[in-house]
Structures are given as C-alpha cells and as structure tokens.
Amino acid sequence: MDALLLAIAFFFGLVAQQLRLPPLVGFLVSGFVLQALGKSGGPTLDMIANLGVTLMLFSIGLKLRLKTLARSEIWAGTSLHTLTVLLIFTPVLVGVSALLGRVAGLDWTTALLVTFALGFSSTVFAVKTLTDSGDMGAMHGRIAIGMLIMQDIFAVLFLTFSTGKIPTLWALPLLLALLFGRKWIQGLIGRSGHGEMIALCGLFIALVIGAEGFTAVGLKPDLGALFVGVLVGSHPKAKELSKSLVGLTDLLLVGFFLQIGLQGALTMQAVLWSLFLVCLLPIKSLAFFFILTRFHLRARTAWMAGFSLSTYSEFGLIVLALAVGKGWIGSDWLVAMSLSLSLSILIAAPLRRKAELLYDPISEFLRRFETKGQHPDDLPIETQGERIAIFGMGRVGVAAYRALSERFPSKVIGFDRDEEAVRKHREDGRNVLMADATDSDFWERVQVKHNIDLVVLAMPKHSANIHAAEALKRHEFEGVVAATGKFDDEVKELRALGLDTAFNLYSEAGAGFANHVTRVFSEQRPDLASIWQGMEGSG
DSSP states (O other), rough: HHHHHHHHHHHHHHHHHHTOOOHEEEHHHHHHHHHHHOOOOHHHHOOOOOOHHHHHHHHHHHHOOOOHTTSSSHHHHHHHHHHHHHHHHOOOOOOOHHHHGTTOOOOOOOEEEHHHHHOOOHHHHHHHHHHOOOOOTTTHHHHHHHHHHHHHHHOOOOHHHHHHHOOOTTTTHHHHHHHTTTTHHHHHHHHTTTTHHHHHHHIIIIIIIIIIIHTTTOOOOHHHHHHHHHHHSSSHHHHHHHHHHHHHHHHHHHHHHHHHSSOOOOOOHHHHHHHHHTTHHHHHHHHHHHHHTTOOOHHHHHHHHHHOOOOHHHHHHHHHHHHHTTTTTTTTHHHHHHHHHHHHHHHHHHHHHHHHHGGGGGGHHHHHGSSSSSOOOOOOOOOOSSOOEEEEOOOHHHHHHHHHHSSTTOOOEEEEEEEHHHHHHTTOOOOEOOOOOOOHHHHHTTTTTHHHHHEEOOOOOOHHHHHHHHHHHHHHHHHHOEEESSHHHHHHHHHHOOEEEEHHHHHHHHHHHHHHHHHHHHHHHHHHHHHHHHHHHHH
C-alpha cells in the first residue's frame, strides 16, 4: 500500500469521523477516489484485505456459541430469507432485463445466480458497526451474527460445488486432529501470558493452524480461522485474546474497504444496475423483519437485526467473481455488485446509527407484526422491588454491585446482555438478569420511571453507555444516573447528556489506589504517618 493510498484513506476516514459517520464510509469513498485517479489495489492490498477478513472471522469464532446456530430463527430464518430473496428478486431482474432488451444480457439462469449473490449481507459491515456500537452482545447483535455465519456457510458450499474443488482426503483427519487437540491449542493461550505474546498466539492460531491448515486440505482459509476460533472460544482468556487483535484487525480491514471501491472499471450499464439494486434493499430489510417476527422475536429486536443485515455482501462479490471467471455472466455484473455493495454500506452506515430513533415513532405500528408467544431469550423483566439498577456486570459493574449491596441490601439488581455472564453471576449468588440497556422496549417493560431510583451505566463500550443514557432521557427518567468512561472526552460527552455524574475510570482508580495505600500505610506504620501528618500541619 503506497503513500497515496494511506493519505487518501486517512483523510476521508477522518472526514467521515468528524461527520459522526463510521470511518469505513470514508474508506469506501477513498476506494472510489483512487479508482477515479487510475490507481489499482494490487497483490499487497489484496493480501491486507484477506488477512483482515480472516482475523475478523477468527474473532467472530471466539465469541460464537454453536448452540446459537442451532436455534430456529438462525438456521430456518436465514434459509427462509435466502429463499424469499430468490423468489422476489429473480423475476424482478428478469422483468427489468426484458424491458431493457438485449443490452441487459440477463436470462433466468444468470438472474438466479445474481439474486443468490444479492441475498448475502456484509459480515464486515455488521461486525464493525455492532462492535463500534457495543451491540455484539445484544440479542439483535447475536441474531445478526448467527444469520451471517449461516449465509457464509451457504456461500462456502456454493463455491465448493461450483468450482468442483473437493477437499483432499486429509480434510477429515485435520478436522478430527483439531477437535481432539483442542485442549492443546487452548493450552497455548494459557502459556502465552499477556501483551504482545497473546496477540502473537492469536495470529498463530488463526493464520497458521486455522487458515493455512484448511488451505492445505482444499478448504477455505477464512473458514479455518472461524473454526479454530470456535474451538478456543471457551478458554477463560478468549476475551483478552480477542481484544489484543482488535486494533490490528481494524487496521487490516481498511484494505478491504479500499479494495471494494477499486473493483473494476465503471460503465454506465453497471452504474444503472447498481442504483437499481440499491432500490431493492428495503425489500431485503423488510424480509428480515417479517421473518424474524415469525419466530416470536419482538419488533424492536427484528428491526435492529434487519438494519445490521441491510447491505449487500463481500461474499456476493466472490460468488460473482467466480461466475465471471467461468463465463457465466458478464464482467459488468461484478462492477455493478461492487458499486451496489459500496452504496449499500454508505447508506446503511448512518441509518444504522439512527435505527433506534427511527424505530421509536413507528414502534406501535411495527408491534402489530409480532406473533403470539415469547422467545425464550426475550421474556419480560420481572423485578422484586429493587431500586438500584447496574448495567454491565463486568469488573466495574461487579465492584459497584458489591459496594451498593452492602449499603442497600436487597435493593440492587444487575443487568447484562451476555447470557453466559448472567448465568455465572447467578451461580455466584448475585441478583442479575439478562437485558439490553440500549433497548428502548426494555425501559418500558421495566417501567424505569416508576420502579428505579438510581441507574449505574458500567458497560465496557462507551457507545453502549451513550445509547442507554439517551434511552433514559427519551423515557423521561427522573432518578439519578451515573456512568463511567475511560477517557476525558468520553466523560465530557456523558456529562453533556445531563447525567448526574460521570467519572474517568482510570483517574478514579488511581485516586482509589492512593487512598487504599495511605490507609494501609497508616495502619502498618502509624508512627511515621503521624510524624508526616504533623510535618504537613506545621508547614
């Protein structure tokens, strides 16, 4: 990647950030600008982009639980959506092609292939936006990721059968070796300590054991990274491993977004088709919403998941690239797909940030589409007279829970949106329920305005605390709200929302540690402590 690519990517990424848009929007624009300047990606950019996607899938695997894919809304919902898109989009494309005449060059077979590619949603976009907003652990985030994994499996199966490449005879022994060697692989994580070694361990597991191992036996490398990620995801240090790779993964994904804008030469036909394909996106989004509500999910959950999936996909590009290479369709369709993918992300990125605000005014109408019955993970919130609610039961949340419970017994309840974390807290005797503080429906179900006096926002993602504070404001909460931030600008943003208190975790931790040291010193060496205090008083 030369200096011009870096400069333009940084400039447009910075502009997007200043406009309160995800930086990935700026990276996409950078790709178009570079393409207009006659630049091409080249093998280096391809390698960077592929590494970014591979590490991203490894990170997904670390957080994925296989039982998620076994849920009906995931495997059946994804299958129904793919079928729905095929049944609706295919005749539409054929009809438009017939109106345009021979210039479109699209018959039923090619239309079916193009439609299949359009059914996928962008894994990179969804993971980035869900991570940035702190929604990866939310119910709609888990559903979106599960459906994306199912789509990726469909794509891998298609690519395998269409290319005629059958995995080698060593594929099964490799899978068995990885399964039986899972404890050994996890042992590498435990022995790697912290810092750069755990990050290097993650790269070794993802790129060498996973990606290269699968490549050697004729399987897709990114599928290998996902597979080994799932294998080691239950290790206690999996979360630390994931965090150690976040910065590198995000940096490498810049190459992916640049690559999209650099795909192929533009033609008027490709531009027009891409604009038409973008016009079909609302149908794709509504299909997600309608299908997910058939599985007893609340309207808000289906709405938010649908927004995360309302793009076209990088896997669609891979499918069409294969089709172009085999001469099944013209190259204009690859360019059209690239443009529609870019435009779908450009449109979806700012809308995804406002999905909650867009939902609220029409929530009553959307709830009419809910089906009878309740999803097991979406049961009503039942409190027992608690008046203090702590959101985010990580280290900070647990510390706050302990301190407040000692002072106000039976008046404290904790909430977390990680099912596994909630289970462990309840096993340890803590009063913790699963809930999403960014969910506007939650505040209505718990009747926060009347039942809660103090809310503590201790979620690890700053954006999640911001969204929760905004939800409290919309529901006219009159109690006390306290929140945490890791940086001064985060604390400033929280206070600007009118919170009663917001404090910097690092500075407060330093002050707390100093007070603790002073107390211990006074207890252990009262003679010196009294002398020093006397000197300070005389001074």
